Structures are given as C-alpha cells and as structure tokens.
Amino acid sequence: MPLVTTTEMFKQAYDGGYAIGAFNVNNMEIIQGITEAAKEVDAPLILQVSKGARAYANHEYLVKLVEAALEVTDLPIALHLDHGDSFEICKQCIDGGFTSVMFDGSSLPYEENVRQTREVVEYAHARGVVVEGELGTLAGVEDEVSVDADDASYTKPEQVQDFVERTGVDSLAIAIGTSHGAFKFKPGQKPQLRFDILEDIVGRLPGFPIVLHGSSSVPQELVRKVNTYGGDMPDAIGIPEEMLREAAKSAVCKINIDSDLRLAMTATIREHFAKNPADFDPRQYLKPARAAIKELVKHKIVNVLGCDGKASNL
Ligand code: G3H
Ligand code: 13P
Ligand code: ZN
Helix, strand or coil: CCCCCCHHHHHHHHHHCCCEEEEECCCHHHHHHHHHHHHHHCCCEEEEEEHHHHHHHCHHHHHHHHHHHHHHHCCCEEEEEEEECCHHHHHHHHHCCCCEEEECCCCCCHHHHHHHHHHHHHHHHCCCCEEEEEECECEEEECCEEECHHHCECCCHHHHHHHHHHHCCCEEEECCCCECCCCCCCCCCCCCCCHHHHHHHHHHCCCCCEEECCCCCCCHHHHHHHHHCCCCCCCCCCCCHHHHHHHHHCCEEEEEECHHHHHHHHHHHHHHHHHCCCCCCHHHHHHHHHHHHHHHHHHHHHHHHCCCCCHHHC
8 A cells, every 4th residue: 555645544533533643753663663563453654754853864764664664564654744844844755755744833923834834735735745734832842942831832722723724734733731752741740731722723623633742641661661771861741641542532633652652662772781781783672672662552552542443444
C-alpha cells in the first residue's frame, strides 16, 4: 500500500471516537518499533518527522525507511512534517514524498499565521497533500525553541472558525494545556487540560479534526528506570492517559507522542549498559530499545488512542 493522507483516517477516527497516534521518527529502530507494534494490533499510523529529525537523519533516509516499513507491514501510514516553520521546509517535504505537513505559525501574529498557512495550503492541496495548522502556543521545548509556561497561551475558540475558513487547513492543532517535553507540570501541580476550551472549539467546528501536540504521559516507571541506571532526571510529569483517552473520544483525531519514545529508548539503553558494562555492539543495546518502543506504542494504541483494529477499514 502506498503512503496515504490523513483525510480518511481522520474521518473514521472522528466518527468512531478514537484517535490516530502521531509518533516522531528519527532512525530505523524507532520506525521499526512503532510499525511492528501497529502491525500486531492493526492500527493506522502517522509517522512524523521534525526539522531536527531531517537534520539528524537526512530527508531521503527517513522517506526510504518509512517506505520500507510500508512494504513490510502493508499498513495505512501517513508521512507528516512536524512543526514546519517556513513555506520552504513544507515545500521540500511536499515535493519530497510526504503526504501531510504541519505549518506551525502559532508564534506569529494572527494575520501572519493566516497568510503563511494559506500559502502552504495552496501549494500542498494542488499536490494532494494535507495541512495541519496551529492556533495557540504550547509550553515546552521543540526544535531547540523553548517556550516558557508563562508565555504559552490557550487557543482562543473565537478565532478557530475564521482561521480554518480562511486558511483551508485540513486539521487544527490547539493548545489546551498539553506541552512539549517531559516536564509538563511542576512537581506537586495537578495535571489539567482545558476540556471546556476543547468543547467550545468542537462546537464551532463540527466534524473538523483536532490535533493535540505535547501528549506524552511520561510514565513514572520509565523516569525511575532512567534514574536507577545512572540517570539524573528531575521529577517529570506528563499528561494522564485517561485525559488523552477522553480527548480521543471527542474531535481529537491525532495525538502526538515523542518524549515517551525517547524515555523508553533511553531507559532501556541505560539498563543495558548498567548490566553489560563491557558491551560495545550497538545491536545489543538497540535491539531491546526497539522492543521497548514497540511495547510502549502497542500500549498507547490499545489503551489510550483506541485505534487498534482500525487499519483494515482503510
Ligand atoms: O514537538 C517536537 C517533537 O518532540 C520533535 O522534537 O524537534 O527535537 O525533533 P525535535
Ligand atoms: P511530547 O513531547 O509530549 O511527546 O510531544 C510531541 C509532539 O508534540 C511532537 O510534535
Ligand atoms: Zn508538537
């Protein structure tokens, strides 16, 4: 099966009350872990590539690795640019085989966000590629840009209809309290998402797919494992999985997860070296790391996203 766009995925996810996992990919083992998990539970996938991932692994390598995963799994997979910050990077990905791009103009003044997003949409739609836009600013770190929690802002529901109509985007990322990275809430702070804002937005955009970034749950057993085996991570708090499950039942059709994959991989590699300090064969530590990603992704698909068993409908 060739790469697909997210159009039909999102339609079925919206109607079926589940979400598709959008997992960040940076190398072969991550792609294998994610796609093997999805294959076992028959889940559609969005594999997303950030600017940093392209700089690390090279666009062509990532596209070819995803093509290999398609061939091996025969799953419906969309290849998506995560946080495109210019027309140029979106164009490169559209021309270079991606089926979906995000233009992230969330830090721009509103009218500029509309203008630049519209430009990307026109280029993308003419080539059969879909576009995710963003309104509202998430806290946290992405592509070396750090947004302090105080500078983050929730999406303004009164802007969403105008934004979607004028830009023509196919999905909209919103800020309701999720944030990038492993430190989403302060120690002692109770994790909270603004479901009232989500509900208001859904009421203004009936049937329209909503995206949640910054949706890692930061499993405490993984943080503990990192620290047990020589790490020194401060207290890290993520989004409770039951909140994501609740969001997935509504208009949220795409849930972005990266930090949890990083944690699973790092915890496993740290454990490996603590137990096998003399090892120097990369296969010996990348193999369990890949298996840990697979286990984590299977858990997310079945217990959080609810998209298991949905690939064969696409
Ligand atoms: O939202 C950002 C993603 O976690 C990607 O992170 O820019 O370090 O690749 P990155
Ligand atoms: P996390 O840092 O919560 O995994 O978020 C990832 C993300 O939003 C990628 O765009
Ligand atoms: Zn993001």
